[in-house]
Amino acid sequence: MRSTDDNLRTFRPIGLPFLLPIREFRIRVHWEGFESATDTVTERLGIIYQHLDPLTLQRLFIFYHDLEEELPIAHINLFRNIKYLSIKLINVTSPLSLAPLSLPVLEDLLLTMPPGTQETLLQEMECPKLMYISLDGNDNWTSTPIVISDSTLEWLDSLRWMTRDLRWEITSLPNLRTLSLREVRSIRCGDFCVHMIYRPEDFPSLVEIDFGDFPEWDLLILFLERRNFLPSSKVAKLRELTLPTFVGPVLAYTLTELLKGRLSFRPSNQELSIASLASSYWDSSW
Incomplete structure (x- = not known):
């Protein structure tokens, strides 16, 4: 199932069953003109996610456009059976406040966001089964080198960089x-x-x-x-x-x-x- 909603202000889950037993969900979020955009978007995303069955959802694709302050990780952590997760943040203008990503069976992760935000997420995640990571970014984003450590990515099998101006402080990844x-x-x-x-x-x-x-x-x-x-x-x-x-x-x-x-x-x-x-x-x- 694919769901795209470019205007969360008008979204109302009227008539939906309490839980949607779907395996794949895609959402694209774009907003402008809110006085407090983060609170508004976080609240409305919570409404949407409440209608997805956490036991059946396995693949989640999220595209946030013009996000400035906070990525609502807490909602994502509700889906304990997710095996593939894609998060894209476009036009980010300030550092994000991130809760640790905690998904016990996540195997494949794609992150498209500024390198500093990527590193924050990677260093604090609790995803013991994660094996594949793809990191994408805009060449205009600048940062200090990203550190990817086996302390949080012990079983990482595959790493893919998709940015021209790589900033990677190479450490040890024994299972890569x-x-x-x-x-x-x-x-x-x-x-x-x-x-x-x-x-x-x-x-x-x-x-x-x-x-x-x-x-x-x-x-x-x-x-x-x-x-x-x-x-x-x-x-x-x-x-x-x-x-x-x-x-x-x-x-x-x-x-x-x-x-x-x-x-x-x-x-x-x-x-x-x-x-x-x-x-x-x-x-x-x-």
Whole structure:
């Protein structure tokens, strides 16, 4: 079932049964002109949510437009059987006051909101079964780096970033198997490769990476060599690498062999570096 209401001031759940036994619910909320918008919207959302059966609802999609003060998390926490949750906040103008998100069987979470708000929600959530997180954001939003810790996301299996200007303070996620940097700029992809060269044990279960932009080739190959030829059996070998476009035959062969766990001839680190590429275009003697 899909429900969209762009004007909560006129919404009245007249004639609805006490509980709607539905598995999926979508709501888009846009408001303007309220003297106290937050109280009004929170109150009316509560009326809507009261008519959804918390025992049957499994997928919830919420789109709040022009939210300024508070996200009514308390209403969401009523639905204890939700397995998929999508929250989109557009045109947020001030920090949000958030109650902890507490959903005991939530498995998949999509957050589209400013990074600072994402971090607040991620650090305080109580979702012990959460395995998949997608984080989206507007490139105009600025923030301090986001910290994602295994203290609250112990069983996280997949993490997907969908913002170009990534701000991520990399920590340890011991059960993460899949990482997608699909929309992330090249320099941030390179930062992750550097981290993995020095600290491969921070992601011991990682086997798949999707890069949205090319990292520096020397960093990528050093990362794969370090990862796939560690003497420690506690760190899984990387098996799948996704790059945005076609790779030349020499590099394609090298990358394929490394992913298969075999060392092969490759260009030197100097030949692969940005400095080498720049020297073919500019006279370095100047």
